[in-house]
């Protein structure tokens with residue numbers, strides 16, 4: 124028999140009995156970050172490929188959501204901070220070793236970039252738009268001459284942002300479930316599939332819808348592949364990581380993970396999309412909505428389960 | 437300079453005096469603690485083995501909390517003591533999540549708080565509150581870089597362990613066995 128107790132008593136709020144310092148804010152922040160990354164990635168990609176008129180929603184329309192998504196995401200992060208009046212300290216330091224610092228800075232870079240991108244396309248929404256001031260018109264013309272270069276920046280920044288939403292977790296070796304670098308590509312994929320789903324929902328063109336249904340299908344395939352590798356890696360590792368994998372393989376998070384993330388968020392939308400591509404009449408919003416829900420749930424479950432997983436000594 | 441602490445698990449009776457001394461000395465908010473006693477009982481009566489450990493922040497030499505902090509609020513001070521500067525801390529919780537020992541907590545005022553090895557006392561030539569109050573004198577504190585300091589000597593002659601060294605944090609709390 125072995126019994127371990129805190130004989131002095133210990134009940135630090137939010138730390139004991141199990142860590143619960145991150146609530147809904149962090150998963151919402153990461154989901155919105157991933158979604159913004161997904162939308163910007165496709166906008167930049169199809170601009171660079173010269174398909175902006177063919178895939179107009181992706182390149183010109185959907186990016187209008189991004190500044191709002193990012194601001195709400197940053198708002199969620201801000202709400203999470205418990206010492207809010209000092210939040211500006213994030214921007215007086217650059218700490219390359221700290222993923223939180225990376226996130227703050229990449230958002231600082233990508234938010235203005237997304238606003239510039241919207242400015243390029245504002246006449247798609249408001250055909251009579253007039254910038255009024257000469258300076259702004261000149262600035263827009265100047266930036267427009269570098270549009271493709273900006274698209275390249277946006278592409279790279281979107282990938283960094285997408286990967287960051289996973290790396291924020293994997294940098295913590297104290298939480299064995301998170302401590303695997305596969306979360307970087309996995310959450311990038313989750314963000315891309317959410318972005319593709321939003322473009323699909325907004326698009327009016329059949330051709331574009333078809334393309335993004337296909338993209339979603341491929342990305343879901345990649346996600347499933349990465350999830351298998353996540354578990355293979357954890358199960359082949361040390362005891363604490365085996366315990367972490369068990370949270371999803373019989374432990375308290377099994378049902379929510381497999382039902383919401385894998386079945387509802389990946390398998391069912393994939394099946395519906397395959398049927399749709401084969402010509403079946405399926406309301407397109409169902410798979411797209413499920414993908415978004417799955418992506419959000421993925422982050423919630425990972426945030427909570429990760430805090431549950433720990434070293435034992 | 438490398439400050440460290442050694443705790444004799446053979447002498448500790450688990451009285452929790454160190455916990456109360458810390459709460460008093462450091463004005464720890466009610467309901468929180470910076471140090472705590474873990475009592476491990478193994479075996480079946482009457483063959484029992486008991487270990488009492490007075491635990492706190494390990495002032496890790498390679499500390500994930502300092503690495504993860506986006507603002508530099510968590511930092512290494514003199515002698516490798518890990519401290520938090522409240523006026524730099526934004527309360528993001530990254531350091532709390534990154535500590536394998538769950539040694540930190542969010543202070544009700546918003547910033548993150550934890551054991552400081554009583555650096556303010558140590559600078560005045562005193563011992564940390566927990567060390568000086570211990571009725572069994574089971575704790576040793578000092579500079580590992582000084583070969584004949586009390587702590588260097590005790591670590592030379594006694595068998596000891598650190599907690600989860602495999603987490604790669606290089607903890608500086610030594611438990612004498």
Ligand code: SF4
Nearest residue numbers: 493494496499501535
């Ligand atoms: S015990 Fe935790 S809080 Fe203390 S230095 Fe190590 S990682 Fe940081």
Ligand code: SF4
Nearest residue numbers: 505525526528529531
């Ligand atoms: S909560 Fe404070 S000390 Fe901890 S990582 Fe964030 S800013 Fe740094």
